[in-house]
Amino acid sequence: MLPGRAARLWKVGATVAEARPLSKHQRQHRIAALLGEVRVTSQGRLAELLAEEGIAVNPSTVSRDLEELGAVKVRIPGGESAYVIAELPRNQVAPADHLRRVLGEWVVAVANSGELVVLSTPPGCAHVVGSAVDRSGLDGILGTVAGDDTLLVIAAEDPGGSALAGSLAELAGLDVGWSRPGPAPGPVGFIAPTNER
Structure with missing residues (x-):
C-alpha cells in the first residue's frame, strides 16, 4: 500500500x-x-x-x-x-438551477439536426441528464431517449431544434461551434464552452 x-x-x-x-x-x-x-x-x-x-x-x-x-x-x-x-415525483418540476448544474457538469457537446437535439455526456451519464431534462418543465420538448453517453431530445416544431439546442447549450455553459476539450472533436454544429471549468 x-x-x-x-x-x-x-x-x-x-x-x-x-x-x-x-x-x-x-x-x-x-x-x-x-x-x-x-x-x-x-x-x-x-x-x-x-x-x-x-x-x-x-x-x-x-x-x-x-x-x-x-x-x-x-x-x-x-x-x-x-x-x-430522492426522486422528484413524475409530475413535479425540478428547479432551474438543478438543470443548469446537471447540464453544466455532464454535457460535453450539443448538436442538432432539424427537430432533433443530441447531448453528449461521459459514459454512463446520459440517463441522469435525461431525467433532469424530463423534469425541467422546459417548453418545446416532446421527449427524450437516453443511451449510455448520448441523449436524444426531440423538439416541438415551435420553438424548433435549433432554438432548443441553443437554450440547452446556454444552460450547459457552452457556445455554438465546439465541444468541450476531449479526446475526439465533435462533428460540425457542436457547441463549445464559454468559460473554463
Whole structure:
C-alpha cells in the first residue's frame, strides 16, 4: 500500500493496488445502483460495499458523492435509517438551477439536426441528464431517449431544434461551434464552452 494514502482510505477486502480506477461518474453510477440494491445505513457501510467491489474511496469522496447524487437518509421499517436517492415525483418540476448544474457538469457537446437535439455526456451519464431534462418543465420538448453517453431530445416544431439546442447549450455553459476539450472533436454544429471549468 501507499504510505499516507492508506490511512485516508476506507477499505475492506481490497488494497490500493487492487482498487479499480473509476471516473467520478462511473463511481457515482455504482453508488446509485448500490443504494437501490442494498440497505446502506452509513457512509462507512457504503465504503465497505465499494471496497468489496475493489473500489477504494475516502470519507470525503463518499460524502461528496452522496450529496451530488441527492441521497438522503430516511427511516425504514425496523427503525433504522438508510440512504436513498430522492426522486422528484413524475409530475413535479425540478428547479432551474438543478438543470443548469446537471447540464453544466455532464454535457460535453450539443448538436442538432432539424427537430432533433443530441447531448453528449461521459459514459454512463446520459440517463441522469435525461431525467433532469424530463423534469425541467422546459417548453418545446416532446421527449427524450437516453443511451449510455448520448441523449436524444426531440423538439416541438415551435420553438424548433435549433432554438432548443441553443437554450440547452446556454444552460450547459457552452457556445455554438465546439465541444468541450476531449479526446475526439465533435462533428460540425457542436457547441463549445464559454468559460473554463
